[in-house]
Amino acid sequence: MDVRQYVVSAGRAVLDMMEREWQPLSAAELDLRLDQAVEEALESELLAELEPQPPPAVYVQLLQEKPSPAHPARPTAAAPTGPTGEQQQEAADREAVQYISELLQSSKSMARLAGRARLSLSHTVLLSLSLLSERVSYRSVSRRFRLEKGNIHRIFFSFCERIGALREQQIRWPVGEEAAEALSPLSSLVVKSAQDEGRSIPRVLGVLGQTQIPIRLPVGKQDLESGRPAEKRTKEAHPDCWLNLELVCSRRGQFLHCRVSKGSDVDGGRRLRDRLKQNPALMPPGSCLVARTGYPLTAQILTPYAGGRGPKQELFNQTLEEHCRVLDRAVGSLKARFKRLTYLDIGNYDRARTVVLTACVLHNVFVKMGQELQGESETEEVVLAAAEDGEEDEEGVRRRDAVADLLWTSVNSGST
Template sequence: MDFRQHAASAGRVVLDVMEREWQPLSAGELELRLDQAVEEILEAELLRRLEAQPPSPAVYPRLLRGNPSPGPRGSPTVAGLTGATASENQQETADSEAVTYISELLQSSTSGARLAGRARLSLSRTVLLSLSLLSERVSYRSVSRRFQLEKGNIHRIFFSFCERISTLTDEQIRWPLGEEAAEALFPFSDLLVENQLDEGRVLPQVLGVLGHTQIPIRLPAGNHDLDRLGPAEERLKMAAHPDRWLHLELVCSRRGQFLHCRVSNGSDSDRGQTLTDRLKQNPQLMPPGSCLVARTGYPLSERILTPYTGSCGPKQEVFNRILAEHCRILDRAVDGLKARFKRLSYLDIGNYDRARTVVLTACVLHNVFLRTGQELRLDPEMENIRTAEEEEEDGEEDEDGVQRRDAVSDLLLRNIKSGIT
């Protein structure tokens, strides 16, 4: 049994090396590249003749809206705008601007050499190809037909794109500091009492919402032995296996931008302990009087406030209700991430490093699209659908966190008793 598994793993490694290093062009790709060269010559001649008239901007498919529709075979662009409404025209322009912005990010990046792939595409088409794979639940074969490229090249181009985008994580997903942090703060609650300032007791401001989600992936080779199990037992073991998931920990702003992102194996989740230690060792990361909020399962501290558990009285119920409202900010951000990048519904990738790179790429692009005005409008009926996840156990609690949570809940209850709602 062990011998067959090792042989299968070795075979996959050999195939992967061949896919990366030996990719001769097919006859179809040679013909396509010849056609592209002729088109480039003709286009250059036309541009010289029409130098005074700028070319019309390319219009891209609706890949950035969560409901992309594939273009006709062999052409990843929309044929035209005939019959489109003004709002559709504006959205198409915004989509084009986002693709252009991503292309500029890659051009300005010093993370490495040019993108991989024997059959070279223009940078904008490379971005479009990669967004197609991220945004749609389509196969490599389907994209191969659409772009008229070998499936092996599609695979290589896509992962090269993800590797380059993921190197921008620290640039695009960054913890706010100074004025940026001050601008990111929002009220813990709109409830106020007149004598709060006199007593020196004020509600904290919130910097962000901490939470997580799970991304299902294919189990890596050698991580499971299902040959001796029946179908029912196999399904149970696969569902319960901790490494069937990637654990994505996030902190998001009020607008839904990610301020922190940590991707780990399902069996390597620390439920915010690493972030808690980081904030404790670097107090300058949190503006004075600010905090993060999180659901049950995360450690309660002076910097991270979590709900009360067990039997709750009036003040605990008020505190938990307000905290739940904040946590829905993260829910909407995660819903938008998965709606925009449908490939995250299941990553058919049995390699943790590659799967992690794809998830980081989606998180980076989530922030990029928000910065370029590409906010995704979710169906209100879909916002309440949560992915089933394991039941959370109570997180650790330190004394400073307990005292601060009690002080905040006391203030909230006093506000309500004062008739302010």
């Protein structure tokens, strides 16, 4: 009996491997391919009847090389004097597809992407970016790329796994010279007297915060939610109907740290706090992270004052808030570029997490390429879900008070 189980297990493993490495065209894809061939034949015959003159060379090239499925060809107008905004966007899209394709080719994990063997790597990247950047269904993408719906599903998640493998390469905590370049002043105020005394305002390595990504509940939990009144479903959403995305963002908008957890797992930056305490070398001398209320206050992480505040504390809070807006803009850009993050229709936590990590990796790729996208800042989503005050240690309290004193001295002394 045990031997039979081993044989069955080995047979299933072989079948899975064959499915990943060799996936023939399905009947649906064959029908799509046949329809496409018929349409092209009819189109060419119609053009031959209507136009006695041979078509321009550019049109012949477009017939031979089908246009990008995500950007269908449009009727050509009079030649413009310069590139239009749409042409510039298409050029930027082509550059992004080529850059991401080269990243995948140069990665150490060279396992072939799942899906149909005839689909090129560039079209795989384009298909996956379309699913990430647009609120479209698998069915509509299936028609656009003329692929079977189930095949698109395999291609997309295989792409996400490959991009996720580049996480350590693209989302890196800066060290050495890279960390020195990432530092930014906490405030533009210069305190000469304090510097003469050997004190200085710390520089900021990054901003710590989080946002939430709505996801579809698993089937069992959906059934439980459906029986509740509509008001309670809205006011008391199930904690697992979203993902917590914890981020550390640099002044350039790049993510230096990324952690995805279930909605019920409210960490509040504690793991990162412990990591920084155990590895002091991660923070350059005289540097810090800044965060909003709700995160732990330590010597490495500065948070605002809560409760009754005076002018000095208010000045300190405003200074930190200016840095936190950098994270707001980065999160807005992430969700504006990858609109699928507005709601992930995925009931599997691991797959939803993979898609979110893929978007974060690609965000850094686009920032590195200089293709930044401005989106609406969503401050409320970046604030920690738990409105309670974060933990405070004595060293963090002393450092925050010292920095607040320096800032207040700068204002009173009239320095700029």
